[in-house]
Amino acid sequence: MQKFHTPGSDEIARSALQIIPGAAMSNFRKDEDYRPVYMTHGKGARLFDVDGNEYIDYSLSYGPAILGHSNDHIRQALQDQVRRLYTSEVADLEVRAAAKIADHIQSAEMVRFACSGTEANYNALRVARAFTGKDRYVRFNGHYHGGLDNLMGGIVPDARNPIPVAGERPDDLYSQMTHTAGRYSKAFEECYMLEWNDLPALRELLAKRGEDIAAVIMEPTMVNMSGCLPEPGYLAGVRELCTRHGVVLIFDEVLTGFRIGLKGAQGHFGVTPDMTTLAKALGGGVPVSAFCGKLEIMETIASTQVVAGGTYNGHPLAMAAVIATIEELEKNEGAVYDHIRTLGGRLKDGLDELSRKYDQPLLLQGFPAAWTYTFSSKKKLINHQDGLGHGLLMAAKFGGLLKKYGVLTSFRFCTSAAHTQKDVDDALERAEEALKQLDPSTAHEN
Structure with missing residues (x-):
């Protein structure tokens, strides 16, 4: 599976740096190297960038797009x-x-x-x-x-x-x-x-x-x-x-x-x-x-x-x-939430299975509609102090790799009404590639 290439976004970012501090309107929307990906449009659970790459979106604009894009x-x-x-x-x-x-x-x-x-x-x-x-x-x-x-x-x-x-x-x-x-x-x-x-x-x-x-x-x-x-x-x-x-x-x-x-x-x-x-x-x-x-x-x-x-x-x-x-x-009577919980739960279970397959201490916590990921040898975190260490740094690396394989997250996975089983399957396939590239030994420090 090939990583996404984003020369168009890179070119826009170079121009943006001349007029927009950090090349994005929020510090949380840019990569460490100041190279955000610029989107052109979205539909359902998918977003499309200026280079024509199609992303499965589990960030959902950091959570708002509960019904998907362009509902x-x-x-x-x-x-x-x-x-x-x-x-x-x-x-x-x-x-x-x-x-x-x-x-x-x-x-x-x-x-x-x-x-x-x-x-x-x-x-x-x-x-x-x-x-x-x-x-x-x-x-x-x-x-x-x-x-x-x-x-x-x-x-x-x-x-x-x-x-x-x-x-x-x-x-x-x-x-x-x-x-x-x-x-x-x-x-x-x-x-x-x-x-x-x-x-x-x-x-x-x-x-x-x-x-x-x-x-x-x-x-x-x-x-x-x-x-x-x-x-x-x-x-x-x-x-x-x-x-x-x-x-x-x-x-x-x-x-x-x-x-x-x-x-x-x-x-x-x-x-x-x-x-x-x-x-x-x-x-x-x-x-x-x-x-x-x-x-x-x-x-x-x-x-x-x-x-x-x-x-x-x-x-x-x-x-x-x-x-x-x-x-x-x-x-x-709110039936859409059953759909969201079901697909969110399947994705969470699938990632949990992949983490065991590749000996990655990936810890997934939260509701099926919105759950976070970090790396920890602990079975459960109950507060912020509990999670201190290198786990979130590993999570940041994992999120960056997911993005390069076309899955958007923001330290958490949010599921929308527009997501389908195919989105879950595709996301798991891409997440497997990302997990293969992480060094599990550094993630166990938390």
Whole structure:
């Protein structure tokens, strides 16, 4: 099997470097050698680059394309809306789109829209502070909540005083990816950062400092890094602690919302947060996000005049996409999720079998609709600290090889409604070629 050649993308990248820093609009969209692949179009589960290479897409634009690329229903909804109104005005669609979310997300008694997951998360924190009258918040190592100075990255030098500082560690790819120059030097002073799945650590912190803590924000499953699932009773324990100490519990479901099911991770685990942030699959690929929550919390936006605004919030095209996406996901009582889970599970099982065949310590964790890969001699990772070592570096190499053989991922595999059994079979054939080229001895260091 031949690797893909991308001379056309290489030529564009050389031009792009003269006008676009890093040759791409996101640091996460480029290779280490600044050679992104430039796409021309997509259909279903396939993407096509400027050189005519056809890729099986399991990145799905980092998760949003839950229905695949160029979905007929979303495309028609957007075309119809363009003919009616495509400028940012208050439109009836935003009420209908908000109601669609409230129909399924347990915590979404009231809804506000924004344009990105980052915006949704910082708005949720602002509302939580206004509601509680407190300043600080708790977040967790390895969880990603967007690119803001105070929400992205950091390391904790002393677990006894879990206030993060800017920095990176050689054994921690996440800290390297999220470390940035230009961060405000005191950005982390307002937060605490703990290891996830450690209920005693959170219990101790809230007992000592709960009177100053407005919110606990977390991914209800670590779908961005390592795919760690909550240990039995963990989320329910966090819920109880937050209630006891008057702390707003925020679930960042930017990736899990409408991807693992209509009710998101909170529905799957049966634990209802006070607030939820959504994006990615919410709009099927169109830029849109939402922050939502309980009535008494969200009313703070109006009653205390919390500023939560933006020119493109609730944009008619985004609202049309939200409605169209959820309508498709709702059909036949959400039967599309059975398809997604089945094919995602088959791919996961197939990769697991290949890893054993080639003695590769490939560890696959998460939901069938969105699961991550790393390399580890451990059978299970439960938090970020558990996965430190060279496993993520090996995962990055594996992802790069997959891309050269025409399979797109982003440290995780996301399955869409458009994927077929042939996509699974083709992806496994190409993944086998990638696994053959990895040195398993270096992957066992984790």
